[in-house]
Amino acid sequence: MPGTRVTLKDIAKRLGLSMPTVSRALADHPDISAATKERVREVAQALHYIPNYRARYLRAKHSRLIALIVPEMNTFFVPAMIAGINRVVQQNDYSLIVFQSDNSIVQERRLVEYCTHLSADGVLIVLSSETSDLAHLETLREVGIPVVLLDKTIETTRHSTVTIDDQEVGREAANYLIERGHTRSVGIFGDQRQRISSLRLKGFKRAHAEQGIPLAESQVLRITMLDELGEQLEQAFARHPDLTAIFTMTDELLVFTHHLLMRRGTRIPEEVSLLAISDGLAPTFLHPNVTHLRHSGGEVGERTAHFLIGLIEHNSDAMMDVRIRTTLVELGSVTTRTQRPARR
Amino acid sequence: MPGTRVTLKDIAKRLGLSMPTVSRALADHPDISAATKERVREVAQALHYIPNYRARYLRAKHSRLIALIVPEMNTFFVPAMIAGINRVVQQNDYSLIVFQSDNSIVQERRLVEYCTHLSADGVLIVLSSETSDLAHLETLREVGIPVVLLDKTIETTRHSTVTIDDQEVGREAANYLIERGHTRSVGIFGDQRQRISSLRLKGFKRAHAEQGIPLAESQVLRITMLDELGEQLEQAFARHPDLTAIFTMTDELLVFTHHLLMRRGTRIPEEVSLLAISDGLAPTFLHPNVTHLRHSGGEVGERTAHFLIGLIEHNSDAMMDVRIRTTLVELGSVTTRTQRPARR
DNA sequence: ATTAGTTGCGCAATCGGTTGCGCAAACGAT
DNA sequence: ATCGTTTGCGCAACCGATTGCGCAACTAAT
Numbered sequence: 001m002p003g004t005r006v007t008l009k010d011i012a013k014r015l016g017l018s019m020p021t022v023s024r025a026l027a028d029h030p031d032i033s034a035a036t037k038e039r040v041r042e043v044a045q046a047l048h049y050i051p052n053y054r055a056r057y058l059r060a061k062h063s064r065l066i067a068l069i070v071p072e073m074n075t076f077f078v079p080a081m082i083a084g085i086n087r088v089v090q091q092n093d094y095s096l097i098v099f100q101s102d103n104s105i106v107q108e109r110r111l112v113e114y115c116t117h118l119s120a121d122g123v124l125i126v127l128s129s130e131t132s133d134l135a136h137l138e139t140l141r142e143v144g145i146p147v148v149l150l151d152k153t154i155e156t157t158r159h160s161t162v163t164i165d166d167q168e169v170g171r172e173a174a175n176y177l178i179e180r181g182h183t184r185s186v187g188i189f190g191d192q193r194q195r196i197s198s199l200r201l202k203g204f205k206r207a208h209a210e211q212g213i214p215l216a217e218s219q220v221l222r223i224t225m226l227d228e229l230g231e232q233l234e235q236a237f238a239r240h241p242d243l244t245a246i247f248t249m250t251d252e253l254l255v256f257t258h259h260l261l262m263r264r265g266t267r268i269p270e271e272v273s274l275l276a277i278s279d280g281l282a283p284t285f286l287h288p289n290v291t292h293l294r295h296s297g298g299e300v301g302e303r304t305a306h307f308l309i310g311l312i313e314h315n316s317d318a319m320m321d322v323r324i325r326t327t328l329v330e331l332g333s334v335t336t337r338t339q340r341p342a343r344r
Numbered sequence: 345m346p347g348t349r350v351t352l353k354d355i356a357k358r359l360g361l362s363m364p365t366v367s368r369a370l371a372d373h374p375d376i377s378a379a380t381k382e383r384v385r386e387v388a389q390a391l392h393y394i395p396n397y398r399a400r401y402l403r404a405k406h407s408r409l410i411a412l413i414v415p416e417m418n419t420f421f422v423p424a425m426i427a428g429i430n431r432v433v434q435q436n437d438y439s440l441i442v443f444q445s446d447n448s449i450v451q452e453r454r455l456v457e458y459c460t461h462l463s464a465d466g467v468l469i470v471l472s473s474e475t476s477d478l479a480h481l482e483t484l485r486e487v488g489i490p491v492v493l494l495d496k497t498i499e500t501t502r503h504s505t506v507t508i509d510d511q512e513v514g515r516e517a518a519n520y521l522i523e524r525g526h527t528r529s530v531g532i533f534g535d536q537r538q539r540i541s542s543l544r545l546k547g548f549k550r551a552h553a554e555q556g557i558p559l560a561e562s563q564v565l566r567i568t569m570l571d572e573l574g575e576q577l578e579q580a581f582a583r584h585p586d587l588t589a590i591f592t593m594t595d596e597l598l599v600f601t602h603h604l605l606m607r608r609g610t611r612i613p614e615e616v617s618l619l620a621i622s623d624g625l626a627p628t629f630l631h632p633n634v635t636h637l638r639h640s641g642g643e644v645g646e647r648t649a650h651f652l653i654g655l656i657e658h659n660s661d662a663m664m665d666v667r668i669r670t671t672l673v674e675l676g677s678v679t680t681r682t683q684r685p686a687r688r
Numbered sequence: 689a690t691t692a693g694t695t696g697c698g699c700a701a702t703c704g705g706t707t708g709c710g711c712a713a714a715c716g717a718t
Numbered sequence: 719a720t721c722g723t724t725t726g727c728g729c730a731a732c733c734g735a736t737t738g739c740g741c742a743a744c745t746a747a748t
Contacts, residue, residue, distance in 0.1 A: 005487060007734060018698050023736060033696060048486055050460045054398045054407070055734035059703045063398065072427070075625060079423035083416070086444045095462070098442045100430045117397045118439070142392060143349060255629040262631030281419060285599040287606030351704060362728050367706060377726060399704035403733045694745070702736085709731105715724070 006047045014043050026051075057119075064094045066308065067120040069111050071103040071128040071152070076251035076279045077297040078126070081151065084301025085124065092309050094121065105130040112136050116143055122308045123147045127154060129194055134159060146311040150304045152196050160311070162304040162322040164295050166196050169326050170203025170249070173275055173293060176328070177245045178211050181337030182273060185245035186236045188221045188229070188253045197222075200249045200277070216240075229256050234264075244337060245273040251282045258286050273334040280329065289331035300324055350391045358387050370395075401463075410438045410652065411464040413455050415447040415472040415496070420595035420623045421641040422470070425495065428645025429468065436653050438465065449474040456480050460487055466652045467491045471498060473538055478503060490655040494648045496540050504655070506648040506666040508639050510540050513670050514547025514593070517619055517637060520672070521589045522555050525681030526617060529589035530580045532565045532573070532597045541566075544593045544621070560584075573600050578608075588681060589617040595626045602630050617678040624673065633675035644668055 012022045017036070025032045025040035032040075043049075057063050066089050070078055082098065089096045097120070101108040108128045115123050116139055123140055125147060134156055140147050141158075150162040177185050187204045190197040201220065208215040218239050221232045237243060246261075248254040254276040261268060268274050268288055276283060276292040283290035307322060356366045361380070369376045369384035376384075387393075401407050410433050414422055426442065433440045441464065445452040452472045459467050460483055467484055469491060478500055484491050485502075494506040514531075521529050531548045534541040545564065552559040562583050565576045581587060590605075592598040598620040605612060612618050612632055620627060620636040627634035651666060 005734090009734075019734085020699085020736075021697055023734095024697090027736090031696060036696080048483070050483075050487060052402075052463065052734050053461045054402050054463060055703090056736075057703095058396075058398050058402060058705090058734080059736055073423045073430075075419065075423065079417045079419065079426075082423075082442070083444065086417075086442065090444065095441055095443070095458070097439055098426070098430065099439070100427065100434065114439070116394045119396065119398060139392070139394075143394060259629040259631050285603040287603050349704090353704075363704085364706075364729085365727055367704095368727090371706090375726060380726080396704055399733090400706075401733095402704080402735090403706055690748085692745100692747075695743085697740105697742090699738105699740080701738090703734105706732085707730100710729080711727090713725085713727105715722100717722085718720085 005052065006049045007052070008049075011040065011043050011047060011049060014047070015039060062121050062312075063119045065097055065118060065120045066094045066305070067097045067099065067111075067115045067118070067123045069099045069101055069108060069115075069123065069125040071101050071108075071126055073100065074252060076282060077151070077295075080279055080281075080297030081126075081301040084296075084298035085305045086301075087298075088302050088305035088309065094309065101128045103128045103130060105132075105136075109136045113139060116140065116145065120145060122312045124304060124308060125149055126151045129191060144317075146308060146317065148304055148308045148311070150300060152194060154195050158319070160307070160318070160320045160322075162300060162307060162324065163196075164300075164326055165323045166199035167203035167206070169277060169293055169295070170200035170205075171207040172203075172326070172328075173200075173247050173249075173277065174204045174207030175211070177247065177273070177275060177334065178207065178213055180273070180334060182245035182334075183213050184219070184240055184242045185247060185273075186219050186221060186233075186240070186243060188223060188233075188246065188248045188257055190222075190250060190253065191224045192222050197249065204247065223253060226252065226256055229253070230260055233257065233260055237264075243272065245275065245334065248274070248276045251276070251278050254278060254290065254292075255282050255286065258290070269333050269335045275334055277326065283329070283331055283333075288333050290333040291331045292329050293326040294329050295324070295326045349396065350393045351396070352393075355384065355387050355391060355393060358391070359383060406465050406656075407463045408438045409441055409462060409464045410649070411441045411443065411455075411459045411462070411467045413443045413445055413452060413459075413467065413469040415445050415452075415470055417444065418596060420626060421495070421639075424623055424625075424641030425470075425645040428640075428642035429649045430645075431642075432646050432649035432653065438653065445472045447472045447474060449476075453480045457483060460484065460489065464489060466656045468648060468652060469493055470495045473535060488661075490652060490661065492648055492652045492655070494644060496538060498539050502663070504651065504662070504664045504666075506644060506651060506668065507540075508644075508670055509667045510543035511547035511550070513621060513637055513639070514544035514549075515551040516547075516670070516672075517544075517591050517621065518548045518551030519555070521591065521617070521619060521678065522551065522557055524589075524617070524678060526589035526678075527557050528563070528584055528586045529591060529617075530563050530565060530577075530584070530587060532567060532577075532590065532592045532601055534566075534594060534597065535568045536566050541593065548591065567597060570596065570600055573597070574604055577601065577604055581608075587616065589619065589678065592618075592620045595620070595622050598622055598634065598636075599626050599630065602634070613677050613679040619678055621670065627673070627675055627677075632677050634677040635675045636673055637670040638673050639668070639670045 008019045008022045012019045022040050025037045086096050099111045105128055137147055148160045153161045189201045192198050223229050248257050266272050274290055276290050277295055278292040279297050280294045283292045352363045352366045356363045366384050369381045430440050443455045449472055481491055492504045497505045533545045536542050567573050592601050610616050618634055620634050621639055622636040623641050624638045627636045
């Protein structure tokens with residue numbers, strides 16, 4: 001009869017044994033004779049016994065559940081990250097519960113609380129864009145649930161993080177362009193309320209400053225909504241006829257920028273060079289393939305999950321800021337300009 | 345002290361009440377006086393009481409957990425689908441557990457079994473490419489857990505499905521091209537062991553047959569690995585100099601095909617028209633934008649989740665095959681050829 | 689034959705809540 | 719003053735599994 005589960009008691013009754021004996025038999029406990037174990041296993045099979053994990057884990061302090069809270073499922077980075085996390089989580093016999101905060105701090109708070117209700121063994125969280133402090137994570141600390149922040153974080157000394165060195169990668173991007181003679185480039189960045197965006201921009205600016213290359217504010221595009229991009233890009237072209245390179249800080253910005261360039265007939269890299277920070281997928285199906293600083297979502301996910309599971313299993317509250325390095329993948333969307341950069 | 349949770353008993357002790365009273369107070373049970381409720385709530389707050397869902401749901405037959413098993417996280421469709429499912433699931437106070445079968449039937453079986461251990465209230469499953477029968481889903485039926493198959497399925501009379509009419513959409517695609525004078529087109533399809541691929545191909549072929557347009561086997565590309573696509577496409581071009589249109593059955597195939605066309609300098613749509621079945625995102629950032637039959641992952645996810653939750657909450661085992669209609673989105677990657685199609 | 693040790697299993701408590709039922713005190717009605 | 723009703727709360731069972739401990743029965747050693 002559907003809905004009614006076979007329990008240990010049922011098996012016990014069938015065999016004239018006690019529940020503990022059946023439990024131990026199935027757990028291959030040494031106290032139980034081989035013959036009994038065999039009989040128990042047979043009946044368990046025949047009756048389609050299914051263990052009840054809620055009952056089992058009621059005594060145990062762990063649940064083998066890991067929760068992931070993401071602000072949204074964008075197209076490129078997050079799915080790859082989830083896949084990476086999931087791989088490690090499954091390999092270690094945990095299950096992954098995925099929540100989406102829709103970039104709302106209210107939702108995020110609710111979800112964090114929910115994680116405690118579920119007794120998650122650990123929580124991974126990509127902060128929402130509205131999140132400006134980490135008070136809501138204290139609940140987790142109180143009950144001893146380890147948390148790791150990844151990708152999008154804010155400044156914190158109380159939580160472990162896995163990120164890339166956003167400022168450094170912004171700097172590398174700019175240097176790469178400058179070294180190749182691009183003294184007038186446009187950088188396309190995301191919402192500046194997000195640390196990830198502001199840091200990448202900061203690095204981008206710093207590189208210009210260090211190299212003595214001027215960078216006007218109009219060379220920096222801060223994109224909150226993707227549909228602003230078209231207009232802002234046109235303005236940049238209009239204001240900077242000497243523009244020779246464009247840098248995009250995410251895959252989303254890359255594909256839209258690429259599309260806009262194609263639409264206006266701008267040839268890459270003959271007229272404008274294109275450089276991105278990317279997961280690596282989009283650059284290979286855009287034409288021409290796009291040179292990028294690779295930041296693999298899958299790798300971030302895997303490493304973060306490993307780290308979290310380490311915290312869980314060693315019952316550690318070690319704090320660590322893991323910085324993942326990006327690798328440069330040159331695919332020919334950036335030219336080297338022969339004329340020397342003009343210095344002031 | 346971290347790890348030690350505050351329980352109802354603690355609150356009860358603190359107030360000199362019994363555990364049931366505290367439980368009822370927090371549940372706003374009418375038997376409890378307003379004054380007591382207030383005191384209980386205060387103490388619960390002060391002590392940072394966190395309910396233990398595993399204990400709560402030990403008695404209840406439900407868990408408010410919905411499991412999703414996907415073969416892989418591709419880039420386009422699946423993430424959008426997950427986002428859609430998650431939206432509905434969260435709105436209805438369920439949680440979504442995501443598993444990945446890596447296209448392995450062994451994993452899939454393991455995961456389905458795991459769903460029963462977790463006492464999931466319902467299971468959504470996108471079948472792996474190795475799955476050829478549904479015997480492993482019987483366990484779920486036995487314990488009364490509703491299942492809905494979505495997107496990639498196989499023939500079944502015992503399970504509900506949510507799909508598009510794959511054969512029909514293949515047919516529509518071909519007809520669209522034929523009506524516009526494309527009598528020599530190439531169709532790019534996925535692994536033929538998957539029903540989704542074989543049906544779309546079947547429809548594509550049928551349309552040609554119905555219209556009396558010949559379709560050589562060399563006009564049909566069956567792609568198992570994406571890296572075969574380049575070579576096969578070149579062969580098709582070589583063999584069919586009169587080729588005027590290309591159809592791709594998924595987003596992945598679309599972006600790679602588009603990339604290959606760009607690389608070989610084929611102009612779209614001047615030289616070759618391009619038509620796709622797509623989630624709608626890729627077509628808008630490729631250049632030119634790609635005309636497609638839209639099949640929204642988000643919508644599929646939402647509708648499926650709604651349906652499943654209906655089954656759960658009405659304790660129904662109704663069977664239903666939901667067919668989601670695609671909508672035609674014309675974005676200019678298909679030209680109309682002036683010369684009439686040559687009939688035989 | 690008595691003792692010591694091993695083998696195989698059951699009793700009962702426990703995890704943290706929920707729920708049916710009972711019961712005392714307070715209340716109103718006659 | 720008596721009876722019936724309502725109010726507010728506690729007792730104990732229960733969900734399904736795990737586990738420390740105890741206890742027979744059997745074996746082996748002296």
